[in-house]
Amino acid sequence: MGFTLKVEGSTTIELGTTSITGVKVRTDIPQDSNARSTDLGSTVVVTGKILTAVDGDPFDGTKQLGLWALVPAENSDCYRKVTVEVIAASQVVRKYTYPNAFVVDYKETYGDVEGIGTFTLILKQKKDKMAQVTVEGGYSVG
């Protein structure tokens, strides 16, 4: 099972199956409601590896994720278009599109026993733009 992450804004960040290790998507709804609530949100958690470039390869896009997490709210560039694909057995199991995603948490961890670092990125769709979130999937990789 592999994942791709694409972030489109002032710069385009692309991370592929070699770096992303997990994706969690949840729909946030108040659990104490007696009927369907209008308070609807969506959160994506992406975890992955921070790989070191070898043999003259370009560095991976994880540094750009860190820079995106630091963009102030006053700057329109803090909202970016995010596409996450889940691929297994030549099938696109899921394709999530968040056209106005913003970062709510970004963490990088490094230790002296691993050869790589790890990152955790938590994204949300701007709550008033929830209608633009799309979930697709169940078709062959084109």
Next chain:
Amino acid sequence: MGVRLSIEGSESVRLKETSITGIRFGADIPHDSNARSTDLGSTVWIEGKILAAVNGEAADDTSKLAKWSLVAAEKADCYRKVQIDVVSASQIVRQITIPNAFVVDYEEDFTDETGAGTFRLLLKQKKDKMAGLKFEGGFSGE
């Protein structure tokens, strides 16, 4: 013991024992009441696998669950009819029918170590329609 899920609304969702791994049914009643409370609700939690289609078969219906969780409260389609069958030894141990169910939580989880993703869906019956909930079982099926 197998669990089958069927959801009827603007589109129908069918998930079988190959994808559903567990359900929990609960009646929500205030614990601090001195006599039987009229404040009665019901919550169903369903957990299962997100399977990738192989051999050209159709993709499973889990992406429809993700789309349902994102339906806005303003649309009638956010309430759907849910039927859960718990089947064991050709007997329907439980048949729970929730005629006006809505989503209060939905989560999908994928990692690079497993071939299948997992989903968790939390449903409630619309509280003023609790009388419509059917809790049956103990008859032969198949």
